[in-house]
Amino acid sequence: RKEVEQDPGPFNVPEGATVAFNCTYSNSASQSFFWYRQDCRKEPKLLMSVYSSGNEDGRFTAQLNRASQYISLLIRDSKLSDSATYLCVVNSNSGYALNFGKGTSLLVTP
Protein backbone atom coordinates (compact mmCIF):
# COMPACT_ATOMS: atom_id res chain seq x y z
CA ARG A 1 0.00 0.00 0.00
CA LYS A 2 1.35 3.40 -0.95
CA GLU A 3 2.02 5.81 1.91
CA VAL A 4 -0.03 8.60 0.41
CA GLU A 5 -2.96 7.96 -1.90
CA GLN A 6 -4.94 10.40 -3.95
CA ASP A 7 -7.57 10.22 -6.64
CA PRO A 8 -5.60 11.19 -9.76
CA GLY A 9 -8.59 12.81 -11.43
CA PRO A 10 -8.67 14.67 -13.70
CA PHE A 11 -11.24 16.99 -12.23
CA ASN A 12 -12.69 19.25 -14.91
CA VAL A 13 -14.72 22.07 -13.39
CA PRO A 14 -16.10 25.37 -14.67
CA GLU A 15 -14.84 28.68 -13.37
CA GLY A 16 -16.48 29.59 -10.09
CA ALA A 17 -17.12 26.01 -9.05
CA THR A 18 -16.16 24.50 -5.73
CA VAL A 19 -14.00 21.41 -5.88
CA ALA A 20 -12.71 19.08 -3.17
CA PHE A 21 -9.73 16.74 -3.18
CA ASN A 22 -9.13 13.93 -0.76
CA CYS A 23 -6.07 12.08 0.36
CA THR A 24 -5.33 9.21 2.73
CA TYR A 25 -2.05 8.31 4.36
CA SER A 26 -0.93 5.03 5.85
CA ASN A 27 1.63 6.00 8.48
CA SER A 28 -0.21 6.89 11.67
CA ALA A 29 3.00 8.33 13.11
CA SER A 30 3.11 11.08 10.48
CA GLN A 31 3.29 14.51 12.01
CA SER A 32 3.12 17.08 9.26
CA PHE A 33 0.78 17.42 6.35
CA PHE A 34 0.76 19.70 3.36
CA TRP A 35 -0.85 20.46 0.07
CA TYR A 36 1.52 21.39 -2.72
CA ARG A 37 0.68 22.62 -6.18
CA GLN A 38 2.65 21.51 -9.21
CA ASP A 39 2.33 23.08 -12.62
CA CYS A 40 3.29 21.11 -15.70
CA ARG A 41 7.04 20.41 -15.84
CA LYS A 42 7.73 22.60 -12.83
CA GLU A 43 8.77 22.01 -9.25
CA PRO A 44 6.11 21.62 -6.54
CA LYS A 45 5.24 24.74 -4.59
CA LEU A 46 3.81 24.76 -1.10
CA LEU A 47 0.16 25.73 -1.11
CA MET A 48 -0.59 25.31 2.56
CA SER A 49 0.12 23.28 5.64
CA VAL A 50 -2.70 21.24 7.10
CA TYR A 51 -3.57 21.32 10.78
CA SER A 52 -5.93 19.21 12.86
CA SER A 53 -8.05 22.25 13.59
CA GLY A 54 -8.44 22.93 9.90
CA ASN A 55 -7.09 26.01 8.23
CA GLU A 56 -8.16 28.42 5.57
CA ASP A 57 -6.20 30.61 3.20
CA GLY A 58 -8.44 32.70 1.02
CA ARG A 59 -10.38 30.36 -1.26
CA PHE A 60 -8.52 27.30 0.00
CA THR A 61 -9.50 25.26 3.04
CA ALA A 62 -7.59 22.25 4.30
CA GLN A 63 -8.76 19.70 6.83
CA LEU A 64 -7.02 16.86 8.62
CA ASN A 65 -8.67 13.90 10.28
CA ARG A 66 -6.01 11.99 12.19
CA ALA A 67 -8.38 9.24 13.31
CA SER A 68 -9.25 8.40 9.71
CA GLN A 69 -5.82 9.39 8.37
CA TYR A 70 -7.51 11.57 5.85
CA ILE A 71 -6.68 15.00 4.45
CA SER A 72 -8.81 17.21 2.27
CA LEU A 73 -8.49 20.38 0.25
CA LEU A 74 -11.43 22.52 -0.75
CA ILE A 75 -11.13 25.17 -3.42
CA ARG A 76 -13.96 27.66 -3.68
CA ASP A 77 -14.72 29.97 -6.59
CA SER A 78 -12.25 28.20 -8.88
CA LYS A 79 -10.14 30.34 -11.19
CA LEU A 80 -8.55 29.37 -14.48
CA SER A 81 -5.19 29.84 -12.80
CA ASP A 82 -6.03 27.10 -10.30
CA SER A 83 -5.50 24.52 -13.07
CA ALA A 84 -2.60 22.40 -11.86
CA THR A 85 -1.81 19.15 -10.11
CA TYR A 86 -2.39 19.18 -6.36
CA LEU A 87 -0.07 17.01 -4.33
CA CYS A 88 -0.90 15.66 -0.91
CA VAL A 89 2.30 15.50 1.11
CA VAL A 90 3.06 13.86 4.44
CA ASN A 91 6.27 13.81 6.38
CA SER A 92 8.08 10.53 6.55
CA ASN A 93 9.31 8.48 9.46
CA SER A 94 12.56 10.42 9.47
CA GLY A 95 10.63 13.54 10.31
CA TYR A 96 12.28 15.57 7.59
CA ALA A 97 11.81 13.90 4.23
CA LEU A 98 8.43 14.22 2.55
CA ASN A 99 6.18 11.58 1.02
CA PHE A 100 4.27 12.78 -1.98
CA GLY A 101 1.02 11.48 -3.36
CA LYS A 102 0.72 11.10 -7.14
CA GLY A 103 -1.33 14.21 -7.30
CA THR A 104 -4.82 15.15 -8.39
CA SER A 105 -5.13 16.96 -11.68
CA LEU A 106 -7.48 19.94 -11.83
CA LEU A 107 -8.57 21.70 -14.98
CA VAL A 108 -10.72 24.80 -14.60
CA THR A 109 -12.49 25.73 -17.78
CA PRO A 110 -14.08 29.04 -18.87
Added chain:
Amino acid sequence: GAVVSQHPSRVICKSGTSVKIECRSLDFQATTMFWYRQFPKQSLMLMATSNEGSKATYEQGVEKDKFLINHASLTLSTLTVTSAHPEDSSFYICSARPRRAPRTDTQYFGPGTRLTVL
Protein backbone atom coordinates in the same frame (compact mmCIF):
# COMPACT_ATOMS: atom_id res chain seq x y z
CA GLY B 1 14.50 34.72 0.36
CA ALA B 2 14.88 30.92 0.52
CA VAL B 3 15.82 30.36 -3.10
CA VAL B 4 17.17 27.06 -4.35
CA SER B 5 18.70 26.78 -7.79
CA GLN B 6 19.48 23.77 -9.91
CA HIS B 7 21.82 23.49 -12.83
CA PRO B 8 21.36 22.49 -15.53
CA SER B 9 17.63 22.88 -15.99
CA ARG B 10 17.62 20.46 -18.86
CA VAL B 11 20.14 17.98 -20.19
CA ILE B 12 20.12 15.54 -23.05
CA CYS B 13 22.89 12.99 -23.17
CA LYS B 14 23.87 9.75 -24.82
CA SER B 15 23.50 6.44 -23.07
CA GLY B 16 26.56 5.56 -21.04
CA THR B 17 27.61 9.08 -20.17
CA SER B 18 27.59 10.60 -16.69
CA VAL B 19 25.60 13.67 -15.81
CA LYS B 20 26.15 15.97 -12.85
CA ILE B 21 23.32 18.05 -11.43
CA GLU B 22 23.99 20.85 -8.97
CA CYS B 23 21.66 22.06 -6.26
CA ARG B 24 22.45 25.33 -4.50
CA SER B 25 20.78 27.20 -1.69
CA LEU B 26 21.35 30.81 -2.69
CA ASP B 27 20.52 32.78 0.41
CA PHE B 28 20.62 30.32 3.26
CA GLN B 29 22.68 27.49 4.61
CA ALA B 30 21.22 24.04 4.19
CA THR B 31 22.17 21.33 6.62
CA THR B 32 20.18 18.78 4.69
CA MET B 33 19.37 18.45 1.03
CA PHE B 34 17.00 15.94 -0.51
CA TRP B 35 17.03 14.51 -3.99
CA TYR B 36 13.75 13.43 -5.57
CA ARG B 37 12.91 11.90 -8.91
CA GLN B 38 9.62 12.16 -10.75
CA PHE B 39 8.63 10.03 -13.72
CA PRO B 40 5.75 11.19 -15.95
CA LYS B 41 2.39 11.05 -14.21
CA GLN B 42 4.03 9.70 -11.06
CA SER B 43 4.67 11.20 -7.66
CA LEU B 44 7.96 12.63 -6.52
CA MET B 45 9.98 9.81 -5.03
CA LEU B 46 12.71 10.49 -2.52
CA MET B 47 16.01 9.09 -3.74
CA ALA B 48 18.39 10.15 -1.02
CA THR B 49 19.01 12.50 1.85
CA SER B 50 22.35 14.23 2.12
CA ASN B 51 23.76 16.02 5.12
CA GLU B 52 26.66 18.38 4.81
CA GLY B 53 29.94 16.65 5.43
CA SER B 54 28.58 13.12 5.67
CA LYS B 55 27.57 10.30 3.37
CA ALA B 56 24.15 10.38 1.80
CA THR B 57 21.40 8.07 2.96
CA TYR B 58 19.74 6.31 0.05
CA GLU B 59 16.18 5.07 -0.13
CA GLN B 60 15.51 1.41 -0.74
CA GLY B 61 15.95 0.49 -4.38
CA VAL B 62 18.19 3.45 -5.24
CA GLU B 63 21.68 2.37 -6.26
CA LYS B 64 24.24 4.47 -4.42
CA ASP B 65 26.97 3.60 -6.91
CA LYS B 66 24.86 4.83 -9.77
CA PHE B 67 23.56 8.01 -8.16
CA LEU B 68 26.52 9.64 -6.49
CA ILE B 69 25.71 12.43 -4.08
CA ASN B 70 28.15 14.92 -2.69
CA HIS B 71 27.17 17.55 -0.15
CA ALA B 72 30.48 19.32 0.21
CA SER B 73 29.26 22.60 1.65
CA LEU B 74 26.25 24.10 3.38
CA THR B 75 25.05 25.58 0.10
CA LEU B 76 25.83 22.94 -2.50
CA SER B 77 24.88 19.35 -3.15
CA THR B 78 25.54 17.49 -6.39
CA LEU B 79 23.92 14.41 -7.86
CA THR B 80 25.87 12.52 -10.49
CA VAL B 81 24.03 9.97 -12.58
CA THR B 82 26.77 7.61 -13.68
CA SER B 83 26.54 5.65 -16.92
CA ALA B 84 23.08 7.01 -17.59
CA HIS B 85 20.60 4.88 -19.52
CA PRO B 86 17.25 5.74 -21.09
CA GLU B 87 15.38 4.43 -18.04
CA ASP B 88 17.13 7.13 -15.97
CA SER B 89 15.34 9.80 -17.99
CA SER B 90 13.28 11.68 -15.44
CA PHE B 91 12.71 14.98 -13.66
CA TYR B 92 15.21 15.32 -10.83
CA ILE B 93 14.32 17.81 -8.10
CA CYS B 94 16.32 18.81 -5.07
CA SER B 95 15.12 20.47 -1.92
CA ALA B 96 17.03 22.09 0.90
CA ARG B 97 16.28 22.26 4.59
CA PRO B 98 17.58 25.47 6.14
CA ARG B 99 19.99 25.39 9.01
CA ARG B 100 17.61 27.66 10.86
CA ALA B 101 14.15 26.62 9.81
CA PRO B 102 10.84 27.79 11.26
CA ARG B 103 9.75 24.15 11.31
CA THR B 104 11.77 20.95 11.24
CA ASP B 105 10.01 19.88 8.05
CA THR B 106 10.58 23.13 6.16
CA GLN B 107 12.04 22.50 2.70
CA TYR B 108 12.57 24.70 -0.29
CA PHE B 109 12.51 23.11 -3.70
CA GLY B 110 14.74 23.76 -6.66
CA PRO B 111 13.21 24.21 -10.13
CA GLY B 112 14.20 20.70 -11.21
CA THR B 113 16.42 19.22 -13.89
CA ARG B 114 14.90 17.33 -16.77
CA LEU B 115 17.22 14.55 -17.89
CA THR B 116 16.75 12.81 -21.20
CA VAL B 117 19.04 9.92 -22.03
CA LEU B 118 19.06 8.88 -25.66
